[in-house]
Amino acid sequence: MNSTYTAIKSYLEQHKVTLVAVSKTRPIDQLQALYDAGQRDFGENRVQEMRDKQSVLPADIRWHQIGHLQRNKVKYIAPWVHLIHSVDSLELLEEINHQAAKSNRVIPCLLQMYIAREETKFGLDADELHALLQSEQFHAFRHVQVVGLMGMATQTTDTAQIRQEFMGLHHLFQEIQSLYFAQDPQFNILSMGMSSDYEIAVESGATMVRIGSLLFN
Ligand SMILES: *Cc1c(COP(=O)(O)O)cnc(C)c1O
Numbered sequence: 001m002n003s004t005y006t007a008i009k010s011y012l013e014q015h016k017v018t019l020v021a022v023s024k025t026r027p028i029d030q031l032q033a034l035y036d037a038g039q040r041d042f043g044e045n046r047v048q049e050m051r052d053k054q055s056v057l058p059a060d061i062r063w064h065q066i067g068h069l070q071r072n073k074v075k076y077i078a079p080w081v082h083l084i085h086s087v088d089s090l091e092l093l094e095e096i097n098h099q100a101a102k103s104n105r106v107i108p109c110l111l112q113m114y115i116a117r118e119e120t121k122f123g124l125d126a127d128e129l130h131a132l133l134q135s136e137q138f139h140a141f142r143h144v145q146v147v148g149l150m151g152m153a154t155q156t157t158d159t160a161q162i163r164q165e166f167m168g169l170h171h172l173f174q175e176i177q178s179l180y181f182a183q184d185p186q187f188n189i190l191s192m193g194m195s196s197d198y199e200i201a202v203e204s205g206a207t208m209v210r211i212g213s214l215l216f217n
Helices: 002-014 028-036 047-056 071-077 090-102 126-134 136-140 159-180 198-203
Strands: 018-022 041-044 062-065 083-087 107-113 144-151 189-191 208-211
Touching (some): 002 018, 002 198, 028 047, 047 071, 090 136, 126 136
Parallel strands (some): 018 208, 041 062
16 A cells, blocks of 8 residues: 555655545545555545544544535534535535634635536536626635635546546636636645546646545555
8 A cells, every 4th residue: 555655645746736545435544554654635525434534533634525515414524624625506605604604714615517428426517617606695705715626527448538528627727717716826726536537637737636446455
């Protein structure tokens, strides 16, 4: 495990890309081993599992919510979650804002974009993204900060297809940055790429990748 971790880590460092170790379904001792090797950013897709792990692992771990998030579960992670990657509606953002206010903090969020040629994936399309960012409601939120975009490519062996989807998301990211966040240097995260396609993602402009199976197997 450590040699794979070290190799991926040094590749990503060369490209100034942040590694989120996706630890869903992995037992505590495997997370602890990666922590001992220096890893601090961990990603989970289920709230209950993330809470259980958060309560027993070191307090300086940065927990990333990467999976679909139900509104009624936001309250459980709001006090400590580091970054929510999977915001796909104004209603969810409103609830995050509400719960973040109770914890007296501002929660950084990514807006999840639908980029795959698949029916089952969550996310916004470009029109919905513009509508959200232009809405009065969004501008009234004081306890969430949108710091970038997230996306998942189609699960396919067609690397040209994957590259096209990632490049499209990068292009949208740049457009959104200049249209809505020109005065906001904190809008700088593009979360894309997993075990099977992270190198394509890095070549296409990712600043953060979410890698699971490659690290833990
Ligand atoms: C599981 C998951 C990953 C990591 O997938 P691997 O193929 O194991 O690297 C990344 N992002 C999301 C949203 C996931 O659910």
